[in-house]
Amino acid sequence: MEQFLYYLKVSLKSIRRAPLPYALTILILSLGLGVFFANATFYYRLNADPLPHKSDKLFFPFMNLVPYECQNCEPPNVLSYSNVQKLSATDIPSAKAAMYSADGYLRLTPQQPPLPVKIRLTQPDFFRMFEVPFLHGSVWPDASARAEVILSRHTAEKLFGETDVVGRRLTLDDFEYTVSAVLADWTMLPRLFDANNNNHLSEVEDIYLPLETGYDRNYLSNSQSSSFQDADYRKLATDGRTKAIHQLQFWVQLDTPEQQQAYRQFMANLTADEKKAGRHPSTINNRLVGMRDIVAHFNQQGGDIKAFALVTLLFLLVCLFNASHLSLNRYIANQYEISLRRALGASRWHIQQQAMADVLLMAGITSVAALLIGYSGISLMNYLLPANRLFSSWDWALLLSLLAVTLGCSYLVTLYPSLRASFGALNQQLKE
Amino acid sequence: MIKINNLSKIFRTELIETHALKNIQLHVSEGEFVALTGPSGSGKSTLLNVLGTLEHFDSGDYLLDGQSVKGLSDKALSALRNEKIGFIFQGFNLIKDYSLFDNIELPLRYRGFNAAERKRRVEHALEQVGLAARRDYHPSQLSGGQQQRVAIARAIAGQPRILLADEPTGNLDSLMARQVMELLEQINQNGCTILMVTHDPEQARRAGRQVQIIDGQLSDAAMYDPLAHNNAHAQSSPVAVA
């Protein structure tokens, strides 16, 4: 320890002798790392798996079951009510839930000013499939229509000022509902079950309503809905259930490869039957897309973050080259002193240890500077690309890996010069 | 060739040199071989540097080949140095990274000679010092004496009127020192004025004239030096030194 402190003292002395080159090295290294940190944060978060133990078992089935003829068409990104009914008519999946989202206005009493809310209209398996935690109450017993809502914890607190509000009544878009459950704190980022139109980048909804009730009350999807025949999309209760109004997402849980194979077969049989019945004029194009591939399937992989990732990596490389260049210059300038130490009996190991002290000191200063620059970078990116702003937070795992990267880079930047200094010909340097 | 009247130099900054020059009075005629002697720190090197226009002086006059040096711009001084003066240093001061050829060629480049002319002159100079075969060597591959001969070749390649040598044999053993001295005498006989700083009384005696400097002042004896012993020279052929 005493020895290490001595090494640190020597490092500090050599910095004080030539503060500008050292400051520039630190500046360049922390610029590179800071910019890299900022982007790595988004990249890591956006590509995170919100359900790592389960995401390979969740699938979104797509098929071209639409009332128009289209050869070589991609199946629509959302399903119709009747599509979902047909895809649900099997026991193969361990769980299945159709869903969509809508906007609404929530009040305790009709006289209150309204609270704008995002609604998810779905079926009971949704909560099991995505492991949504409950604080109070329980999920609806079945998928049928009922005037019961499930609130997020935040919404319950905002509306009632407390969370234990099971059984209380509220008004959503002029209709009365009973609260059947309140969720515990729950976030899922990215929200892969809702990747249509980049919605996976936004927060979870405020309130949950049974899907059937949503259709009865004519809630139209707020993200994507398409009609493939003459239909009045304002009449979801009737036209919405029978005609080709597509707005539903549908997820099935298939735990084993056998289940997955069976469900694929089920889809094949289903579309073949429909074709025979004349209800599937297009070419058959069935897809069973896993949750991990859903963003790619919708072709929404955030090209800008990727492009920026590529560029920041190059920038880090430039800064590394540059910093090692600067630090090489510093070491060459110090070579006489190093040779003198060697002549006085310091072994290469001692010199290497001195270099390690340099590395630690540099890593320490650089991490602080890089985190500061990284933080400003994130703020700038949040301002310029607000769609990704939920993906900008640091957790310990990320922070520690960032620190490890800093240490690694400091080591790289110091390694070559120190090797060169300690292995340089001793007598030649002293003679010069 | 060199006329110095009342020349003084005062160091105002903290440099290694602590002595200044006081009222120096020195005339050197063309073709002379002058040895500049004196104890360490007496101002020999400073005088040589002033003569070589490497350092400025504070007062007095310095006429080099009839031209006053005072008030000349950096560019004019550099050109003057390049054309009229050749330097030989105790530490040789060859550029390590350059080959012998490149080293000798350097002042010719500043002179603006074309490539063919440079090549001719460099080869001629290398021949004069007997290192023609080693033109592509680097200084580190040569002995001290050879390096000094390269430095001499560099100094004479541009055919300067004056050669300023600062202890040219200071770093050499006696055999090599003698060879270098012989070379210098040869050059002097070819018509080049030489001013040489030396510690060695033997070498000083070999010069045509001795000037002593003590505490920044020329000693009295030197001021009344008799007529130059060696006014006229016939152009003699170059001498190869082994």
Add this chain to the structure above:
Amino acid sequence: MISLHLILKSMLRRKVVTSLLLVQLALTLALLSNSSLLALQTWNQLSQPTGLDLDNILYVSLKPTSKNLQEYPAFADLLERQLAAVRQMPGVAAVSFTNQSPLMEGGSNGNVNDENNRENNTQSVPQYTVSPDFLKVLQLDVLEGEIPQKIEAWDGESTVPVVLTKSLAERVFPGKSAIGQLTNGGPVAAVIEDFYGQRNAERVMYNRLQIAQIYGVAWGYGIILRVEPGQAQHIRSQIPDVLKTADSNIEIFSVRTMDEQLHRMFRNEFGLATLLAVLSGLMLLVSMISSYSNAHFNALKRQQEIGIKRALGASKHSILLEMLTENWCTTAAGAGVGIVAAWLLNQALALVISIPALPVWLPLSALLMLMCCVTLATWYPATIATRVSPATATKTL
């Protein structure tokens, strides 16, 4: 006077340092060219013609907060009250309702085709339901036909006439007048000037209008108005209160000028281009630092060499030129590699975002800029280097 040959030799001798410098310069040039390209592209997108008076058209996006108000006839009454209130504001030249704003990524859209020739189908055409004053708000001239003056209701029986923008009319009915022709949405009543509808459409100038009631307000609706020049900010601050006075049961999502709509539409491109520009700036800074420190270090390391050269007759000027030339050579060599790197980066970026091919002049101007920065950064240490005293530098220790 300066030997390129000697400079190259000295660069080759410092292999590691020089190659570090080269790689970095090459990457800088690559990045600088591509981010300028992206910035240029965004700027072009932002300054493309929209057919709209960007500064003097305001769009209010809003929605009734009660179910009752969201449905006819209560909604029609609400609209009437709102339009009347806005129309009375001083500085408002024209006002209309609309189901959606121009200058959007996507929105309500659908197919348009010639009912007699369904093969020729145009997909994703924005479909506007507006009041007749919509054309006054956007200041669009009627090129052919007449704009219906009656706001049609959607009774499911009668067809509602459509109004097409010029380029769409030419696309659907090539080589003939569109007036009176039947589209899948109804007969064509008029053809109007082009304006920028939705970015995701087949062509941004394709638009279909119907003078009709707003079909549904699940996604909200809009009130669009043209203001007298210079009044935009004032009216924008007043309009929420005016609308709330007409009926307080509404949520106002935003009030924007068309210029803001345009910028929002290219927000991602703008963001990325800005980020890359910031990064390019940082890269230039890093290059300057490295040039500076390299020259500074060189000057220190080669004090003796410079002193010797000075003694041999090199003027300060030629020493300065020599150091600058050395840096220029490195920059030029780095740039040579950089032009290839710029092209490669361009290809790589094209895989993830839409970026045009790199024009030749761009890396060349990036090179010029890099040269300027490098020269600037080298100047000071090079000047210091020329101040080396030849007398001191040539002194033997």
